[in-house]
Amino acid sequence: LGIGSSIQPLNNSIILGSIIITLFICLSSYVLWHFKDYQLWHQTIGWIMLGLYTVISALVTSFGRVSFGVEQALSSRYTTFSTYLIISIIHLMIIVREDCIGKEYLLINRSLFSKIICWFLGIITVLQIHNFTYSIENMKSWRQNYLKYKGCLLLINFTHDNCQNLIDSYYFESHRQRARYLTEMGFLHPGLIQTNRIQDLVDTNNEREVEGIFEKLEFIGGNNLLATGWAIFTDTGLPVDAIVLSYDNSQGESIVSAVADMTMPRPYLVKEFKSQKYFKSGWQKVLSTHKFPQGNINVKAWALDTDTAKFYQIPGTHIVNKNGQNLSVVSGN
Structure with missing residues (x-):
């Protein structure tokens, strides 16, 4: 009591x-x-x-x-x-x-x-x-x-790791089936995203602006990379709804890979920009590369607006080289 x-x-x-x-x-x-x-x-x-x-x-x-x-x-x-x-x-x-x-x-x-x-x-x-x-x-x-869970739900058909950081693998298939039914019935807004090609869903009108950066991509062993960064929507001053990581296929199209963990503390941003709104703006994700194509691959980060299912690219692109089982981060900008 x-x-x-x-x-x-x-x-x-x-x-x-x-x-x-x-x-x-x-x-x-x-x-x-x-x-x-x-x-x-x-x-x-x-x-x-x-x-x-x-x-x-x-x-x-x-x-x-x-x-x-x-x-x-x-x-x-x-x-x-x-x-x-x-x-x-x-x-x-x-x-x-x-x-x-x-x-x-x-x-x-x-x-x-x-x-x-x-x-x-x-x-x-x-x-x-x-x-x-x-x-x-x-x-x-x-x-x-x-909002983070909703972002994963909207992309539930395409994430490579089945959003294992957000959804219990035991319930994953039942959640996916229910989400499909809810979309068909019109109860899930904006409904499940029907393509894994991010270019098809980029907001070309730039109705919202994102402040942030894809800071780092580093090799951590096995077939895994650790991606980190931060991002907020400038109109609300709040962390973006969800962060989606992508890789470029052989046609140069950005393909959905995973949804990141959100609201990581970034105290150094608060000190640098003198604003508390940046404190929970961080994100990170252990990214599995087992579906990445061979050769040099662009890895990008996107902010997802879960109300409109529109994507906004976060500044910063990192290049990964995959040569057979060998993996390395070539550069980032």
Whole structure:
């Protein structure tokens, strides 16, 4: 019942959750102790039910998700309903306080009690504001991940590694079949991309601009290359939806190869450009070359707009030489 992942999560969640649940139990116990007081019951039953909803929801979530570990248990999707318990406690405190004064159980003036309530509300507000800013950042991160997965889904018929960095290989075929059905039914927008030739899908009108660079391509052993770079859409200042790596076939056409991992931290860009928007602009991908043709091959990086299925080339082209089983990076520009 704590704040969850907002502030050094585990210890703070335990402490705050313990305080909140203890307050609720004490206030509810007072009401139960005076169960013959109809007026008190009438005033508090709604707030007690609201608090019980939170407690029961927390118990159900705990039993249902306990096997997933602490990180899953502290996910904000499961802890945000704790806010209802806080609201319940605030109203119960006021009602119980008035009842105690009426029965002369509590000798405390209204001014002091009001200050205590305000102090309690202030602490909760500060914690919730901190949680709110944390949640906004997480929402941006989740959105970027969803766009990356969508980019892989749109190209699910053509990626050489079946997007193994994004989709579990066990579910890959079922995902591909469902995506085809959704496209045929018109539910998937813009629908699966029907060609692996990127030139057919380049935005010739340049409706969007990409800032970034294909920084490096290096041989890492076997038939694998490591590609790295960064890119953002200039109109939004956000990382591009997805990065697609391509190689040129014997006709000089850019062919889809793989979808990169996104949102890699680039602190040096933040320092260089003095803007936080570049922090998560990085991308990288271990690129398998088993389908590359022989000879010198151009390897390029493209930004994919997942709303329009249009491609935008990222500056930087690297040349790879494949001679039988031998592989080397010749140059990059």
